[in-house]
Amino acid sequence: MRNRKKLLREAGQGYLFMSPTLFVLLLFIIGPILYAIFLSFHKVQLLGTVSFDFVGIDNFTRIADDSRAQIALWNTFKYVAIVVPTQTFLALVLAASLNAGLKGQKFFRIVYFLPTLTSSAVLTLIFMWMYNQNGLINKMLDIVGLPTYNWMGDPSVALNAIMIMNIWSTAPFFMVIYLAALQGIPDSLYEAADLDGANAIQKFFYITVPNLRPVTSFVVIMGIIGTFQLFDQSYIFSAGSGGPNNSTLTVVLLIYQYAFKNLGTMGYAAALAFALAVVILTATVLQRKFSKEESLY
Template sequence: MKTSPFPRKYNITENLAAYFFMAPTILILGIFVVLPIVFAVFLSLHNVKLLGSIEYQFVGVRNFTQLVDDERIWIALKNTAEYVVIVVPAQTILAVILAVTLNSGIRGKNWWRILYFLPTVTSSAVLTLIFMWIYNTNGLLNDLLTALGLPTYNWLGDPGVALKAIMMMNIWSTAPFYMVIYLAALQDIPRTLYEAAELDGANWWEKFIHITIPVLKPVTFFVVAIGIIGTFQLFDQSYIFSGGTGGPNNATLTIVLLIYQAVFRHLQMGYAAAIAFLLAILIIIVTLFGRRLFGGEGV
């Protein structure tokens, strides 16, 4: 029977030392991750009275069953789903196009990188206010459409186009961030792969489809996953555009804006926690679907 070359006392001391060095991380994760999740579960099972002395009334799963009957939940889900389905693919495709363009060796590519990346480093609130000015009835966009002989829109007040206006703004402002990720990945692809394809007579499109896209698959999963998480959490643009109402006619109402309204307008802390869990489940399901679609196990 083999015995340990180290005394048992030494092993215990070594383990204690390891846990001592891990303690700060465990403490931070416990306070800022685990405890908030546990408290959110507690809140979702209670009706919380916020005015005066805080009181908790246990209601079981009533907050969750209320989700099914809440018409605004379904409106927010529809708006959020539409936003995710359009924005995530659009910003991903645009990011790939911009990255491939910059990686192709165009003149002044450093200046183009700066120009492309400017929207990403600009405050989201500032960008939203700028676009509200552009989208104004007498704003820059309608002036441009008039000059081209195209129909104009009430971008801020028409329920049919209000969410699309936010989509266009976010696609333009978020694609450069993912462009940088794609650009770094493109520069890591060995040139020998493209040279071998050229020897076989492949043109630029065949190299792009059969070399670039497959090699970028793990990066695409990361970009799509981050994009899904970000788009599901749309709040600030929708809040500023609608003044916190989700209007016009609930056209810009999102899940996170609904959580905000439940807490700060209706003082329904428990119901807001239930909505937050619904959002978390949706993000997990859609992200797992994206993992299966893009083969995220290679990331």
């Protein structure tokens, strides 16, 4: 009995010390998630007379008939499918090259990491200036005799412009993660490969890449979560419209439009947000499952 009271007292003290953190989690994370789920099953009117009309799964079935939602989903999937593999491979190559003992590698590590330190909004504005029809990129393309583009006004190019910008700015962040992981690969593996006559490319694909699988899995998962939530660059590029011709419209930008620009569609926006969370969760679980299966071989 005395031991039980002691355990209860210690547990109470532990929860007391954790109470500020638990309160913050409940107020700013768990509470909003539960409230968003609640809103997704209602038709919500927050301005004027506040009302919550239960509509069941109507908000979710509406997604299948919403052409803009389908466009946003396709744009987001295309963005994820191109950006995640490209930035992962580029980060790995940059990390391997900077870990090879080249002259001045500390200087290049700092230079490569600088884009990550720049604010996303500021970076977008800089690239908008560069993407201008008379901007830096078109002038450089013109100098070398390549065709120039209307980067922000052509629907077939606009999303690609955002992809290029994000690959350039996010690959250095993952490069640092790979650099840290490369320090943990034993030098004896590379020395044994040298004795067997392996060249640099063979050592990269048969030693470096396999030993970095857990890190690659983490990088891919973080990339998937980040790219599915693309919002600020698309918003700034298109002034919040998702244009030109919905070519830069993403799911999160569409959620913003329905939640804050269209009256009476807050519930539908919550349903879109919930559906996006399910898609991200599914993609993450599948990626983890495949990465574990690969590690068995």
